[in-house]
Amino acid sequence: GENVEQxxxxxxxxxxxxxxxxxxxxxxxxNYFPWYKQELGKRPQLIIDIRSNVGEKKDQRIAVTLNxxxxxxxxxxxxxxxxxxxxxxxxxxxxxxxxxFGAGTRLFVKA
Amino acid sequence: GAVVSQHPSWxxxxxxxxxxxxxxxxxxxxxxxxxxxxxxxxxLMLMATSxxxxxxxxxxxxxxxxxxxxxxxxxxxxxxxxxxxxEDSSFYICSAxxxxxxxxxxxxxTRLTVL
Numbered sequence: 001g002e003n004v005e006q007x008x009x010x011x012x013x014x015x016x017x018x019x020x021x022x023x024x025x026x027x028x029x030x031n032y033f034p035w036y037k038q039e040l041g042k043r044p045q046l047i048i049d050i051r052s053n054v055g056e057k058k059d060q061r062i063a064v065t066l067n068x069x070x071x072x073x074x075x076x077x078x079x080x081x082x083x084x085x086x087x088x089x090x091x092x093x094x095x096x097x098x099x100x101f102g103a104g105t106r107l108f109v110k111a
Numbered sequence: 112g113a114v115v116s117q118h119p120s121w122x123x124x125x126x127x128x129x130x131x132x133x134x135x136x137x138x139x140x141x142x143x144x145x146x147x148x149x150x151x152x153x154x155l156m157l158m159a160t161s162x163x164x165x166x167x168x169x170x171x172x173x174x175x176x177x178x179x180x181x182x183x184x185x186x187x188x189x190x191x192x193x194x195x196x197x198e199d200s201s202f203y204i205c206s207a208x209x210x211x212x213x214x215x216x217x218x219x220x221t222r223l224t225v226l
Binding site: 032041043044045046049089093095097098099103104106 | 143155160
């Protein structure tokens with residue numbers, strides 16, 4: 001069945017450094033790739049998304065890249081801040097129907 | 112925009128009783144809503160897809176008679192956990208699909224504890 005793998009499961013960086021989270025997907029029909037941030041006990045919040053007709057998208061300190069051929073997509077956070085500490089989930093979707101989530105990456109930003 | 116509410120935020124019940132959780136899209140109409148279950152430090156596990164005016168589609172391994180889903184209007188879906196047992200204790204989160212058809216917006220979740 002469809003699968004999304006996410007790495008690493010835990011990531012610890014120093015404040016100001018960059019953080020990169022990588023995901024791979026199995027369903028070649030996937031065409032929408034959102035990223036969610038979930039703080040402890042709270043709802044997942046959409047932080048950025050990318051569609052399959054775009055290779056890269058940036059929003060301030062956050063960027064996402066997509067390699068359709070390799071079925072890879074990545075989240076890049078630059079100049080990390082303590083408030084970036086949270087669990088990040090990648091996901092792959094086909095036409096907005098079933099969305100498959102990665103296992104999550106727990107990001108710690110040390111001040 | 113794109114706000115999804117969920118009620119209650121937490122509930123404690125006795126084993127054998129039923130619990131209803133409501134998911135509402137407050138400022139948009141959602142023909143499709145999703146119900147997820149999340150265990151501590153784990154990912155979101157899709158339980159079922161709720162379609163307005165029709166039967167829900169359940170994922171493999173999810174008992175439809177135990178987790179009753181009703182999507183009676185374009186802004187409300189409900190999940191009823193019937194005959195709850197301690198192993199049903201979990202964080203249940205709903206989401207609503209945006210009008211553009213791609214993005215999911217999540218509710219704040221309901222923490223269910225079954226004693």
